[in-house]
Amino acid sequence: MDFDLTILGSASATPMLGRHHTAQVLAVGRKQYLIDCGESTQERLIEQKIRFSRTDCIFISHLHGDHFFGLFGLLGTLHLQGRTEPLRLFGPAGLDEVLTTQLRCSGTPLSFDVQFTCVDTTQHQQVYEDAAVTVNTLPMRHRIPCCGYLFREKPGRRRLVKDLLPTGLVPEQLQALTRGEDLRDDVGHVWLRHLDVTEPPPAPRSYAYCSDTVFTESLADLVRGVDLLYHESTFLHEMLERAVQTGHSTARQAGQLARLAGAKQLLIGHFSSRYRDLEPLLEEARREFADTNLALEGLTVGL
Amino acid sequence: MDFDLTILGSASATPMLGRHHTAQVLAVGRKQYLIDCGESTQERLIEQKIRFSRTDCIFISHLHGDHFFGLFGLLGTLHLQGRTEPLRLFGPAGLDEVLTTQLRCSGTPLSFDVQFTCVDTTQHQQVYEDAAVTVNTLPMRHRIPCCGYLFREKPGRRRLVKDLLPTGLVPEQLQALTRGEDLRDDVGHVWLRHLDVTEPPPAPRSYAYCSDTVFTESLADLVRGVDLLYHESTFLHEMLERAVQTGHSTARQAGQLARLAGAKQLLIGHFSSRYRDLEPLLEEARREFADTNLALEGLTVGL
Structure with missing residues (x-):
């Protein structure tokens, strides 16, 4: 069974030519989970030829626009496609209010139900389960309430x-x-x-999505031994002060977290637009954790 | 003095590869006016190398997502760029509520004032004036309150x-x-x-933006003799019934309106994603009005 992560956006707050706001798709077997949904995510899905109609769950980390402004357009397109299956939406308090206001003001009730689960971003707790995976929140430390998500495949049969x-x-x-x-x-x-x-069945696979956050050592315990860790790396470590001020991490810290957690692989992303060349960020993270790659648009990592 | 219109999006409700949601920039001398702001407009501005910081006014036609879902990301980017100059926003009732809700839930007050003018979409009246232009609303007939905008250059000096x-x-x-x-x-x-x-000074130039609307003959009186008319052409005329049902126009009707109004040039856009090839739409409109072109991404028309 597939367990593939596809990156749709690598930019932090300000997009650039070819660098888009954060969104990722985790495909497990025939199921798809959308993780964050920055502006123009629907255009990225078209580019990557990902059929979005298969997605039943969307997980939003926090309400900064670069992580959810694509949600409304995507839901609108699903409506125009005539979707009838309900869609589950997970995110912090306020997301449902924004969505409800948008829909009311546009005079467009959706053709399907959006079942919203308000997640407690301060807790590490299971918020979703289906036949293939469980999903737990991962508390992040950012300027506003924010959580990551940990996807764990359920054990298969012998x-x-x-x-x-x-x-x-x-x-x-x-x-x-x-x-x-x-x-x-x-x-x-x-x-x-x-x-x-x-x-025995193959070992269950796991993916941890950690964006946006200042470096938080205790996070390592929550994602211990994870197969793939995505950790934001907005800045180089020389900008540590700015990272802390803005609630972000450096590439070195992302590598440190992966090492502390005993992760198998690390992806870094959410790059500040000040970095046209991303190699220095990659090198910095790799000095802490060798098996690191850049989470660039179009990258798919199969586990 | 320049009087240039640049097209940022040609798609109707559902975007496609290379066809984006509606947005246009009218540049008059050193001033810029943004007309509608579909999702990912800020990425189009980057692609077209248009410095958005010069824009002081945004005109939104209606609250369907394909015409305004890019607004919040764009305002967020201006905030991150440290803008302090106020920005004037024109649009139908409800737009301010959506904006206020978004900003409150994201915990991000903007670094500049957004001065909202709620326009009466049923009236043809002046809503804005500066040293270079006047702007009047143009009542559209759509599924929800919607207006176009008529930009008229002020007469120059002898x-x-x-x-x-x-x-x-x-x-x-x-x-x-x-x-x-x-x-x-x-x-x-x-x-x-x-x-x-x-x-005498050169004749003042004018641009009429008409999207989204069913064919409305009386509109011709309001835009009589306009130098450049943009009129939506979501469908071919063989889809007239569907056009009327959904509050849209056909390419033939766009051509008819241009002819009735005595416009000098016509641009058609807002194409349904069912049309991969747009030539039939262009040919249909040109049979009614010869000087017609497709309003495609990146096109600039100078008057």
């Missing part, structure tokens, strides 16, 4: 090892084995142990 | 004809002549008639 299977098993028996159940005869004796004919 | 001027005139005398005043001696006798040494 895998059958064909060469070890006796012949003649019916589908129900095979499914029981993948669920970790042994097969028993009529009097209850185990005649086939699942451990003998199956192997 | 021009001095150097070969006819006597020598020895001081600057104050020259300026009086360009204002259409005669020069008199101490006892009040005219000794130099302005008509003898000046020629």
Whole structure:
């Protein structure tokens, strides 16, 4: 099953030619989760040929415009496409009020329900679950209420090892084995142990989205061992003071957090428009954590 | 003096690759007026290398998202750039409420004043005037309150004809002549008639922006003789029924309106995403009005 993250925007507050506001799509199997939705996200989805109709959940980190001003246009387009399936929206208090006001003033009720969940950005708690994943909030420390999101794949079923299977098993028996159940005869004796004919499922994958925040060491505990960590890196470390003032992190700090957390891979993004060349940011983060890449528009990372 | 219109978006409700939501910039001398502000307008301004800081007035036609969802991001960027000059915003009732709600929920008061003028979309009346232009509303007939805007350049001063001027005139005398005043001696006798040494100023230029609307013949009277008419052409005429249902016009109707109004040039835009090839729309409009062009992204028309 796929577990792919696609980056739609790498810019911080001010967009540039080719650098757009923050948005990401996590695709897990046939499901898609949109994470933040900066202005013109719908145009990025078109560019990346991502069919948005598959998305049922949108997670918004905070109410700075570069993280959610694309939401209203996207919902409007889904309405024009005739969507009827409800859409779940997660975000801080106030997001529903902005949305309701926009819709009322434009005289356009949507063709589908938006089911809003107001998340407590100060807590690390599960806010969503489906057959494929759980999603927990990650408290960020920013100028306004803000949280990241941690996506954890649910454990899969054990895998059958064909060469070890006796012949003649019916589908129900095979499914029981993948669920970790042994097969028993009529009097209850185990005649086939699942451990003998199956192997463990692949390790569940995980993705942690951390934007926007000042460096917060305690975050490492919450994302320990994560397969992929996205951490904002608005500034180079020489701008640490400015980073702290504005509620942001430096590339060095992003690398430090990945190392502290024992992450497997790091993506850095949300770059200040002062950096036309992003290599210095990448090098700075890599000095702390080698397996770092730039979260640039169009990048897809498969786990 | 320049009187140039630049098109930033040609799409109607649903954007496409390369076709963006409606926005236009009218540059008159050193002043710039932004007309509608669809999502990602700030990215179009960057692409077209238009310095937005010069703009003091934004005119919004109506509160469908494809005409104003770019406003909040643009204002946010001006805030980040440290703008202090007030900005005048014209639009229908409700726009100020949406803006106020957005700003409050994002916890970001702007660094400059937005002075909102609520326009009556049912009237043809002057809503703005500066040294260069007057702006009048143009009532549109759409699904929600909507108006166009008519920009009329103010008459310039008469021009001095150097070969006819006597020598020895001081600057104050020259300026009086360009204002259409005669020069008199101490006892009040005219000794130099302005008509003898000046020629009339160039004819004032005008631009009418008409989007979104069903075909409305009476509009022709309001924009009679306009130098440049932009009229929406969402559909081909074979889709007339759909156009009327959705409050839009066809390319043929845009051409008819231009002909009825005695416009000098016509631009058509706001194209439905069903039309990948726009030539049929252009041909249809040109059968009614020859001097028609497509209002495509990046086009600049100088008058």
